[in-house]
Amino acid sequence: MSQLDPEQAARRALNVALRTALPILGSRDAAADVAQDVATDVLRSLRRLRDPDAFDAWVYRITVRHTMRAVRKRKARLVEVPLELAVEADDVALVGVDRDLVIAARGALGQALATLPARQRVALVLRYVHDLSDREIAAALGCRRGTANALLSRGRASLRQIPALEEIAAQMEGTYA
């Protein structure tokens, strides 16, 4: 983002926060609350950001902080992640897998994510929603690159243990072998 126009900054911050918080908190309303807090913080401190190119990394850090705080507040209850949004043709084309498999994976992943530790969830979402590198994920989480990599590995390993996802992966392998 080369120009830090407040409306543009607010929209960008809201989108980043919504896309991060929804799969982690499992509720559009809860994600919207986090997004409002993130974007408000961003707007209030926008003039203090000296390097516009650092905007995204800065927003990710604020988003992670607010999302983790929301997770702590909600930790007493099980959160089911509703990822039942429509499957678009692009989703399938993007990865070259069968539409039914995507739908099945989406449902299983929603439940599986909820079983992971919050930091692993955040790391996975930053990678698979925002396409951040290990280094960028580490910056957002405030940890070392190796730690970010370990969170991703552990997250993926935990997901492998979910029977429904294992079955989907097996089908995927059979279909596309």
Add this chain to the structure above:
Amino acid sequence: MSEFGDPILRAALASVRRLEATDDEVARVIKRAREARFTRRTGTLIAAVLAALVLLAGSAYAVPATRHVIDDVAGTFTGWAAGNDDGAPGRPLAADDDAPSWVRSEGGRLIAKTDGVPLYVTRAKSNEGTVLSFSLGGESAPISISGSNTIEGWRKTFRDHAVVVLGGLPPDEGSKRFPLFGVTARSVERVELRYASGPPLVADGINGGFVLMADATRPLREIVVYSADGHELDRADASTFSADTTRGS
């Protein structure tokens, strides 16, 4: 599971990438960010509105400077607002000051503190110019109220006054004291709150601002400020901040 990873996760989460904030959400957050500088985080909304009204009334009722005003409140803050830290009011925040996070992040200064109730000032650049914000109450304090304006906006309120009462908070139920706060010219050394009757409440060592814990059981009359050599510099009406008034009754 022989293979599991990127393709299936990306596909499953692809729909999340298309989430977009609505125009309403964008508008709400911009409004909220603007309003964040004038908030009362505890108590009722009614109390917040009352406090804001009282703050405005305080400006309107501040009496004209007719006495030995040799400088004014505007002079206390304009140099600092312009980026000159020499002669800045109050002191920089210390590590153990209980300042709200936004005050700390904006490099605020503590200009008064009484009985654990602090008054902070911050300066920040905006499209409209430098914004000065005054905030009463700490991060963990049970009270918090702040008001912001550009330095030009404040100048209209501060010019030719050695004291301006910024506000008074309604006392809590059963409480006998409540904070009355304001800002002063550099030359002010002493602030005296006079009641309708009885002895005044006095604060010395003023450095740009004051917080007085006023007696909620006695009607207030006025604030009188003095220089270090004892000259009366200015007066401001304080009757509108009496507890009955701030309670809205």
